[in-house]
Amino acid sequence: MGEKLLMKGNEVLGEAAIRAGCKLFFGYPITPQTELAEYLAKKMPKVGGLCLQAESEVAAINMVLGAASAGERVFTSSSSPGVSLKSEGISYIVGSDVPCVIVNVQRGGPGLGGIQPAQSDYYQATKALGHGDMHFIVLAPAYVQEIATLMGEAFDLADIYRMPVMILADGALGQMMEPVDFGEKKQREIPEKTWACNGHKNQRAHNVVNSLYISPEVLEEVVVERFKRYAEIEEKEVLFDEYMTEDADVVVVSYGITARIAKTAVKAAREKGIKAGLFRPISLWPFPKKELASLADKAKCFLSVEMNMGQMVDDIKVAIDCKKPVSHYGRTGGVIPTPDEILAKIVELNGGEN
Amino acid sequence: MSNILLAGFGGQGILFAGKQLVLAGMKQGKEVSWLPSYGPEMRGGTCNCSVIIEDEPIGSPLVIKPDILLAFNGPSYEKFAPNIVTGGKLFVDSSLVNFEGARDDIEIYPIPATTLANDNGLTGLANVIMLGYIVKKTGIFDAEYFENSLISGIPASKAHMIDFNKKALKLGFEYEG
Incomplete structure (x- = not known):
């Protein structure tokens, strides 16, 4: 260090x-x-x-x-x-x-x-x-x-x-x-x-950097x-992080700043006895499809938490082959979600009050 | 664990004060975060910054329900005092803020920081006086440790400010209302 x-x-x-x-x-x-x-x-x-x-x-x-x-x-x-x-x-x-x-x-x-x-x-x-x-x-x-x-x-x-x-x-x-x-x-x-x-200093052939390929066959090949x-x-090159997902019923999927807020909510949910976990994609492309899919058999549902209107939801659905329901919780326009808001959504997905 | 919100006018040294708390926490090996408001407000309007000092890794860097609020002006008091957690602490610059009828479920620590600064030739250092006061009243840091932390952050080009800052901190440390 x-x-x-x-x-x-x-x-x-x-x-x-x-x-x-x-x-x-x-x-x-x-x-x-x-x-x-x-x-x-x-x-x-x-x-x-x-x-x-x-x-x-x-x-x-x-x-x-x-x-x-x-x-x-x-x-x-x-x-x-x-x-x-x-x-x-x-x-x-x-x-x-x-x-x-x-x-x-x-x-x-x-x-x-x-x-x-x-x-x-x-x-x-x-x-x-x-x-x-x-x-x-x-x-x-x-x-x-x-x-x-x-x-x-x-x-x-x-x-x-x-x-x-x-x-x-x-x-x-x-x-x-x-x-x-x-x-x-x-x-x-x-x-x-x-x-x-x-x-090239007359030591090698010219290099050409270009994005124009007039011939469709050549462009296709490229x-x-x-x-x-x-x-x-x-x-x-897939990168991701997980927190208490092994036995999670509710898998929260979240990235960037929102993921750390979601982590606080997941901890609070665990304290209430709810089996929640956090899956944090670090590489958004390539999306960690296999790793998410491996959670789909055990989890009851997935919750995408983002500061938008639900843009990652489809990626999660594709990754888990729609095996389990995927919900979204988000704030947008510049509003940062609170841990309490995310927790309320986790509680709701877990079947209500604990 | 401390969720601290500092709020006032742009130019009162709110962000600087927040940074001093975070630096002192970091040097003690705590988990810390500092998040400023960065809208047009930082150019003259109201300005605030969220400071978190914890033992555990920090989730949201945004302080919504402060354990400690430092209110440096009236609008900040009006806006954020209702959000202080029950049993939390309000530090308020009583030379600028009318806090009559304040909540009775929080601890209130008024200090006329701006007046003290002006009366002692420390104009512009009300923020440091306030820091001294909260360090002493909350015990969040040892006073001597905090002074050393703050002083060590003053660059050589501003060495002439060292004594002023020490004096301001002392006023805060020793203020008893």
Whole structure:
């Protein structure tokens, strides 16, 4: 264990990126993630890096595409409306098979919405942040400490699989301070970026990074090849956490900041004698399907708890093959649910008063 | 276990005060979290921050029912005092807040922190006076330990503030109503 520092989630996103060897950040300010850019504006020059405020989110994500194409570790950050603006660029990055990290510190939506914490970009992040047949890895930290761990992991995963990795956080996690220990990260083997457009020096053939394939047969082949990579990721890179799920009748499924609130509710339910448990997906894509399915025989029901109107419910239903009922409890628009509200829903699902 | 809510006007040092409590807790190996209000209110309107200091890992970082409320202005008192848990503690800057008719199921600790600050050449340090008062009255931290924790967080560029902060804390520690 190293020294514990007290830092905001947004600052930890920046520090962890630097510690992961990322020296390039392109972004555009938006509440509630601006402290990240503020932190990097101070720190990047000191480590020989660059933190650039672009003229827009669209410009920032295309700078990311450029830097990533040159083989550099690079990331961008925004909050919900700003991430929507980046969606075209993200699709191009996926189509170009280049690695990068994208941070979304979510706020309420749709539209300009609000500035308070939300998780209402779950669909966007896990299903369709950009046109085309595509996926990317989505990681949802629940603790400031976990931001530090997952940020480093995100850069490695991006390089290994040559695709964007999104850190899906929320306004509360970005704004709050908790102790963090950056410690040592487990080392992954990172493949050499032989594809990077970083100058051939007459030593090798030109590399081309591109997302345009005019021939349908060729494009199909490229996409199918990409989906083989996705299958490998679904096999190898699932992350999740469990709390008292072994004998749970009511399995609460929740991610990010909401999961820790749900955990308090689960503990309270146990004190009332209700067999509740918490299943926390950390990777939202790949979604921990098998692991959830393994709980479906024993559990009586599932409860999805999110700061949205129920966007994860379908993923849970598919994962458990609709074997058990799946309910939803959520607040939206920037309202954070309380442990008592979640507990009341658990009690109700367990058949009423205990 | 302490769920603490600090609330007042932007500029009164609410967030700073909350951070000092969290830092002191962290250095003692406690689980801690600090969550600020970050809306337009932090630029002049009402401002608040949730501080949790616990032995167990923290669930929700949002303090809805505080064990301890530090109310630095009237609107904060009106808004949050009804949410204090029964038997909880209200610390209130009595130079700014009219708390007549306050709940009788909570412990009330009034201190004219702003007046004390102004009268002692410590304008702007009402928050630190309040910190001294709550540390002493709640026993959440040893007074000397808390002073060292706060002082050690003052950067070299602001070393001239050390004595002012010590003086402010002392006023809070020694205030007896």
